[in-house]
Amino acid sequence: xxxxxxxxxxxxxxxxxxxxxxxxxxxxxxxxxxxxxxxxxxxxxxxxxxxxxxxxxxxxxxxxxxxxxxxxxxxxxxxxxxxxxxxxxxxxxxxxxxxxxxxxxxxxxxxxxxxxxxxxxxxxxxxxxxxxxxxxxxxxxxxxxxxxxxxxxxxxxxxxxxxxxxxxxxxxxxxxxxxxxxxxxxxxxxxxxxxxxxxxxxxxxxxxx
Amino acid sequence: xxxxxxxxxxxxxxxxxxxxxxxxxxxxxxxxxxxxxxxxxxxxxxxxxxxxxxxxxxxxxxxxxxxxxxxxxxxxxxxxxxxxxxxxxxxxxxxxxxxxxxxxxxxxxxxxxxxxxxxxxxxxxxxxxxxxxxxxxxxxxxxxxxxxxxxxxxxxxxxxxxxxxxxxxxxxxxxxxxxxxxxxxxxxxxxxxxxxxxxxxxxxxxxxx
Amino acid sequence: xxxxxxxxxxxxxxxxxxxxxxxxxxxxxxxxxxxxxxxxxxxxxxxxxxxxxxxxxxxxxxxxxxxxxxxxxxxxxxxxxxxxxxxxxxxxxxxxxxxxxxxxxxxxxxxxxxxxxxxxxxxxxxxxxxxxxxxxxxxxxxxxxxxxxxxxxxxxxxxxxxxxxxxxxxxxxxxxxxxxxxxxxxxxxxxxxxxxxxxxxxxxxxxxx
Amino acid sequence: xxxxxxxxxxxxxxxxxxxxxxxxxxxxxxxxxxxxxxxxxxxxxxxxxxxxxxxxxxxxxxxxxxxxxxxxxxxxxxxxxxxxxxxxxxxxxxxxxxxxxxxxxxxxxxxxxxxxxxxxxxxxxxxxxxxxxxxxxxxxxxxxxxxxxxxxxxxxxxxxxxxxxxxxxxxxxxxxxxxxxxxxxxxxxxxxxxxxxxxxxxxxxxxxx
DNA sequence: GATGAATGAGACTTCATTCAT
DNA sequence: GATGAATGAAGTCTCATTCAT
Numbered sequence: 001x002x003x004x005x006x007x008x009x010x011x012x013x014x015x016x017x018x019x020x021x022x023x024x025x026x027x028x029x030x031x032x033x034x035x036x037x038x039x040x041x042x043x044x045x046x047x048x049x050x051x052x053x054x055x056x057x058x059x060x061x062x063x064x065x066x067x068x069x070x071x072x073x074x075x076x077x078x079x080x081x082x083x084x085x086x087x088x089x090x091x092x093x094x095x096x097x098x099x100x101x102x103x104x105x106x107x108x109x110x111x112x113x114x115x116x117x118x119x120x121x122x123x124x125x126x127x128x129x130x131x132x133x134x135x136x137x138x139x140x141x142x143x144x145x146x147x148x149x150x151x152x153x154x155x156x157x158x159x160x161x162x163x164x165x166x167x168x169x170x171x172x173x174x175x176x177x178x179x180x181x182x183x184x185x186x187x188x189x190x191x192x193x194x195x196x197x198x199x200x201x202x203x204x205x206x207x208x209x
Numbered sequence: 210x211x212x213x214x215x216x217x218x219x220x221x222x223x224x225x226x227x228x229x230x231x232x233x234x235x236x237x238x239x240x241x242x243x244x245x246x247x248x249x250x251x252x253x254x255x256x257x258x259x260x261x262x263x264x265x266x267x268x269x270x271x272x273x274x275x276x277x278x279x280x281x282x283x284x285x286x287x288x289x290x291x292x293x294x295x296x297x298x299x300x301x302x303x304x305x306x307x308x309x310x311x312x313x314x315x316x317x318x319x320x321x322x323x324x325x326x327x328x329x330x331x332x333x334x335x336x337x338x339x340x341x342x343x344x345x346x347x348x349x350x351x352x353x354x355x356x357x358x359x360x361x362x363x364x365x366x367x368x369x370x371x372x373x374x375x376x377x378x379x380x381x382x383x384x385x386x387x388x389x390x391x392x393x394x395x396x397x398x399x400x401x402x403x404x405x406x407x408x409x410x411x412x413x414x415x416x417x418x
Numbered sequence: 419x420x421x422x423x424x425x426x427x428x429x430x431x432x433x434x435x436x437x438x439x440x441x442x443x444x445x446x447x448x449x450x451x452x453x454x455x456x457x458x459x460x461x462x463x464x465x466x467x468x469x470x471x472x473x474x475x476x477x478x479x480x481x482x483x484x485x486x487x488x489x490x491x492x493x494x495x496x497x498x499x500x501x502x503x504x505x506x507x508x509x510x511x512x513x514x515x516x517x518x519x520x521x522x523x524x525x526x527x528x529x530x531x532x533x534x535x536x537x538x539x540x541x542x543x544x545x546x547x548x549x550x551x552x553x554x555x556x557x558x559x560x561x562x563x564x565x566x567x568x569x570x571x572x573x574x575x576x577x578x579x580x581x582x583x584x585x586x587x588x589x590x591x592x593x594x595x596x597x598x599x600x601x602x603x604x605x606x607x608x609x610x611x612x613x614x615x616x617x618x619x620x621x622x623x624x625x626x627x
Numbered sequence: 628x629x630x631x632x633x634x635x636x637x638x639x640x641x642x643x644x645x646x647x648x649x650x651x652x653x654x655x656x657x658x659x660x661x662x663x664x665x666x667x668x669x670x671x672x673x674x675x676x677x678x679x680x681x682x683x684x685x686x687x688x689x690x691x692x693x694x695x696x697x698x699x700x701x702x703x704x705x706x707x708x709x710x711x712x713x714x715x716x717x718x719x720x721x722x723x724x725x726x727x728x729x730x731x732x733x734x735x736x737x738x739x740x741x742x743x744x745x746x747x748x749x750x751x752x753x754x755x756x757x758x759x760x761x762x763x764x765x766x767x768x769x770x771x772x773x774x775x776x777x778x779x780x781x782x783x784x785x786x787x788x789x790x791x792x793x794x795x796x797x798x799x800x801x802x803x804x805x806x807x808x809x810x811x812x813x814x815x816x817x818x819x820x821x822x823x824x825x826x827x828x829x830x831x832x833x834x835x836x
Numbered sequence: 837g838a839t840g841a842a843t844g845a846g847a848c849t850t851c852a853t854t855c856a857t
Numbered sequence: 858g859a860t861g862a863a864t865g866a867a868g869t870c871t872c873a874t875t876c877a878t
Contacts, residue, residue: 029841048344050259053868064843069870127343134336134390135257144395151396166396167384167406174383175376181343186353187360187375197376238858262851264861273860278853447862466762468677471847482864487849545761552754552808553675562813569814584814585802585824592801593794599761601774601797606789615794656837680872682840691839696874 033071033081035061041082041125049079049128076132080142083129087146090118091153098157108203112195115172119180126177159205168205172198242280242290244270250291250334258288258337285341289351292338296355299327300362307366317412321404324381328389335386368414377414381407451489451499453479459500459543467497467546494550498560501547505564508536509571516575526621530613533590537598544595577623586623590616660698660708662688668709668752676706676755703759707769710756714773717745718780725784735830739822742799746807753804786832795832799825 039061043052054075058068072078093114101107119126132139147169154165175198178184184194248270252261263284267277281287302323310316328335341348356378363374384407387393393403457479461470472493476486490496511532519525537544550557565587572583593616596602602612666688670679681702685695699705720741728734746753759766774796781792802825805811811821 027841032841048340050340051344054870055868065869066844066871067842070841075869124343127340131257131259131336131340134333135260147392147396162397163402166393166398169396170383170387170392171380174379178379183356183379184375187356187378188371189375193372241858263853264851274852275854275861276859279858284852445862450862466758468758469762472849473847483848484850484865485863488862493848542761545758549675549677549754549758552751553678565810565814580815581820584811584816587814588801588805588810589798592797596797602793606778607793611790659837681874682872692873693840693875694838697837702873 029071032061032063032067036063036068036071036078037081037085040078041086041122044079044082044128045122045124048124049075049132054078076136076138079128079132080139082125083139083142084146086118086122086125087150090115091150093118095153095157104203104206108199108206111202112199115176116179116195116198119173119176123177123180126180164205168201171201175201238280241270241272241276245272245277245280245287246290246294249287250295250331253288253291253337254331254333257333258284258341263287285345285347288337288341289348291334292348292351293355295327295331295334296359299324300359302327304362304366313412313415317408317415320411321381321408324385325388325404325407328382328385332386332389335389373414373418377410380410384410447489450479450481450485454481454486454489454496455499455503458496459504459540462497462500462546463540463542466542467493467550472496494554494556497546497550498557500543501557501560502564504536504540504543505568508533509568511536513571513575522621522624526617526624529620530590530617533594534597534613534616537591537594541595541598544598582623582627586619589619593619656698659688659690659694663690663695663698663705664708664712667705668713668749671706671709671755672749672751675751676702676759681705703763703765706755706759707766709752710766710769711773713745713749713752714777717742718777720745722780722784731830731833735826735833738829739799739826742803743806743822743825746800746803750804750807753807791832791836795828798828802828 036057040052040057043057043060046052054068055065057078058065068078072081094111097110097114098107101110129139129143133143134140150169151162151165154169159165159168175194179191179194179198185191245266249261249266252266252269255261263277264274266287267274277287281290303320306319306323307316310319338348338352342352343349359378360371360374363378368374368377384403388400388403388407394400454475458470458475461475461478464470472486473483475496476483486496490499512529515528515532516525519528547557547561551561552558568587569580569583572587577583577586593612597609597612597616603609663684667679667684670684670687673679681695682692684705685692695705699708721738724737724741725734728737756766756770760770761767777796778789778792781796786792786795802821806818806821806825812818
C-alpha cells in the first residue's frame with residue numbers, strides 16, 4: 001500500500017457500455033484483491049469509512065460492484081485488510097531502520113520520521129479506525145489482534161518492559177496522529193518542535209527509560 | 210448530560226424499542242433542546258454517530274422526528290452540541306478541583322480521576338469524534354474552536370507554556386482514552402499503574418515541567 | 419382485499435419530480451397499510467413473491483419505497499398480511515353462506531362457488547404460498563397459525579370430526595386450486611363436472627360423512 | 628437422483644461451504660449432466676429454487692460456474708430436468724408395483740407407500756414446483772407436458788376414465804404432499820390414519836370406482 | 837469439455853429531512 | 858411548538874450469466 005492518490009472523489013458516473021461491455025480479464029485473484037485493497041485505502045482515507053461505499057471502491061479499482069464481494073465478505077472485511085497492510089508496512093519500515101541504523105539517537109530520529117510520514121499520509125484512515133474499533137465488533141477484534149502483533153514486534157526489537165512498551169506504542173501513535181492532523185500546529189507548536197518531542201520519547205525508550 | 214448506560218453494543222444496532230419515548234412534554238425550547246442533546250449523547254455513545262439516526266434520537270427524547278429539526282439544522286449540529294456540553298462539563302470539573310485542592314500532587318490525582326471517569330463514561334462518543342473531525346468540515350471547525358477554548362482554560366489555570374500545554378492536552382486525552390477503552394489492560398498494564406502514569410504526567414506539568 | 423387488477427406489470431418508470439416533489443399526505447396509517455396490502459396482493463398474484471419487489475409494491479400503492487418499511491418490517495411480513503386478509507375474506511364468505519342457506523345441498527353449492535371464485539381470482543398467490551411455507555420460517559409459522567384458526571372455524575360451523583375436517587380442508591383447497599389453475603380442464607374434465615365433484619365433497623361432509 | 632439429506636433449512640440459506648465440490652472429474656457429458664441434476668435436486672429441495680444459485684449448484688456437483696451453462700441454457704431448464712427425473716422415478720416405481728403385486732388391495736398399499744416415501748423425501752422440491760408453474764412460462768409448459776405423460780401412464784395401467792384419473796392424480800398428489808409436509812399430523816390426524824385414507828382412494832380407483 | 841474471474845442490473849433496506857396539519 | 862406520515866436518494870449485497878483462456 002502506497003500513499004493515496006490526491007484525486008478528489010468523483011461523482012457517480014454514467015453507465016458506460018449498455019450491456020456485453022468489453023470484458024477485461026485482469027489477472028490473478030491476488031492482483032485483483034490487491035487492487036481492491038489499494039482503492040479501498042485511498043477511499044477510506046479520503047472520504048472516511050462511512051463516506052465511501054463498496055461500489056465506488058470496486059469501480060475505482062477498475063471492477064464492477066459484484067467483483068468486490070468475490071474477494072471480501074463485506075465492507076468491514078476490506079477495512080481490516082487495509083489496516084493490516086498499513087500496519088505491516090509501518091513496522092517493516094521500523095524493523096529495517098533498527099537493523100540499519102547504528103546509535104539509539106539515529107534510530108529514534110529515523111523511526112520518528114518514518115512513522116510521521118506514514119501517519120501524515122493516512123490521517124483519515126486512522127480516524128475511521130478509532131470509530132470503527134468502538135462500534136464494529138469484527139474490526140475491534142482485528143485491531144486487538146494487531147496490537148498483540150505489534151507488542152511482539154517490539155519484543156523482537158529487544159524492548160522487554162511490557163508496560164513501557166504499551167505506553168510508548170500509544171504515545172507515539174497519538175503524537176504522530178496529532179502532528180499529522182495538524183492539531184499541534186494549530187495549537188502553536190511548530191512541526192520541528194513536535195518532531196523533536198517525538199524523537200525524544202522514542203530515544204528514551206530505546207535507552208531503556 | 211448524565212452518564213450513558215453502561216451496556217456496550219455487541220453488533221449492528223437493534224431496531225429501537227417500539228414504544229414512544231419517555232414522555233410527550235411541552236416545555237420551553239431550552240428544555241426540549243436539552244432533552245434532545247441528552248438523548249443524542251446517549252445514542253452516539255451507544256451506537257456511534259453513524260449507528261443512530263435522528264428519528265431515534267427524537268423518539269428517545271420523547272419527541273416526534275420533525276421536532277428535531279426545529280432545534281438543530283442537521284445531525285452534525287447536534288453532535289457539536291453534545292461534544293461541547295461534554296467538554297464543558299469536563300473542564301468545569303477540572304476548574305473546581307484546581308480551586309479546591311491544595312498541592313500539585315492532590316490536584317493531579319483528583320484531575321486524573323475526574324478525567325478518567327469522564328472518558329470511561331463516554332468512550333464511544335470520543336471515537337466518533339475523531340472520525341467526524343477527519344471527515345465532516347462543520348464538526349472539524351467546531352472541534353478546533355473547542356481546542357482554543359481548552360488552551361485558554363489552561364492559561365487561566367496558570368499554565369503558560371503553550372507547547373507543553375498542547376502536549377499535555379493530547380497526552381492526557383490519549384492515555385485517558387486508552388485506559389477507558391481497556392487498551393492498556395489488554396496490553397498487560399493494570400489500571401492502577403496506568404492511572405499512576407496519568408497522574409505523573411499531570412503533576413509534572415503542574416510543577417512546570 | 420378484492421380481486422387483483424388485470425393490469426400488466428409496468429417497467430421501471432422514470433424518476434418523476436427531481437426533488438421536493440408534491441408531498442401527498444394520504445391519511446391514516448391504517449389506510450396506507452391497507453393500500454400497501456392491496457397493492458402487494460395484486461403484485462404477488464401477478465408476478466409471484468420473487469417476481470416483485472417492495473419498491474414496486476410501494477409505488478403501485480402510490481408511495482415511495484421508504485413508506486413500505488414504516489408499515490412492514492420486510493417483504494415476508496406483508497406477504498403474511500396479504501395471506502391473512504385473503505383467508506379471512508374466504509371464511510367470512512363461508513360463514514355468511516352457512517348462516518343464510520337452508521339445506522346442506524344449498525350450502526355445499528354456494529360454498530363451493532364462493533371458494534372457487536376466491537381461488538380463481540388468486541392462483542398465483544396460492545402458488546407462492548406453498549413455496550414460501552416450505553422455505554421461509556416466518557411464513558411457515560403464520561401459515562400454521564392460520565390453519566388452526568380455520569379448524570376452529572369449522573368447529574364453530576358444527577363440524578366436529580377433526581380428522582374428517584382436516585381432509586376436507588385440504589381436499590377442497592386442492593381441488594379448488596386445480597380448477598382455478600385449469601389443471602383439470604387440461605386433463606379433460608369440464609369445469610362443470612369438476613365443480614360437481616367439489617360440491618359433492620362438501621355436501622358429504624356437511625351430512626356428517 | 629437419490630434422496631436428499633434430511634436436514635431442513637431453518638432460515639435464510641447459509642453461504643455455501645467454502646471448499647470446492649466433491650471432485651474435479653472429466654467424464655462424459657452425460658455424467659456431468661447427471662451430476663449437475665443431482666446437485667440441483669438437492670439444492671432446490673433444501674433451499675428452494677430462489678434460495679440457491681447456479682454457481683452453488685455447479686460447485687456442489689464438482690464443477691465451475693461456467694460448466695453449468697454448457698449443459699443447461701438457464702436455471703429454469705435444470706429445474707425442469709430435476710422435475711422430470713423425479714416424476715419418472717415415481718412412475719417407474721408405480722409401474723413395477725403394478726406388474727408385481729397381485730390384488731388391488733396389495734397394489735394400492737404398495738403404491739401408496741412408494742408415493743409417500745417419494746414425496747416425503749422431496750417436499751421442498753414440490754413446493755417450488757407449484758410456485759414456478761404459476762410464474763415461469765417455461766416451467767409451466769414442461770409441467771403440462773409431464774401431466775400428459777402421467778395420464779398416458781395411467782391409461783397404460785388399464786385405468787380408462789379420464790375424469791376419474793385426473794381426480795385421482797391430484798388427490799393422491801395433494802394427500803401425499805400434506806402427509807409429507809406434516810400438515811395432517813399438525814391437524815390431529817395420525818400418519819397411519821392418513822396413509823389408510825390414501826390407500827383407500829387408490830384402491831377405490833383400481834377397483835374402477 | 838471445462839474453467840473461473842468478472843459482470844452489472846437490481847433487490848432490499850435505511851435514514852436524513854420535509855411539510856401540511 | 859410539535860407532529861408524524863411521507864419521502865427518495867443511496868448503500869449493501871446477490872446472482873444469473875458470459876467469455877477469454
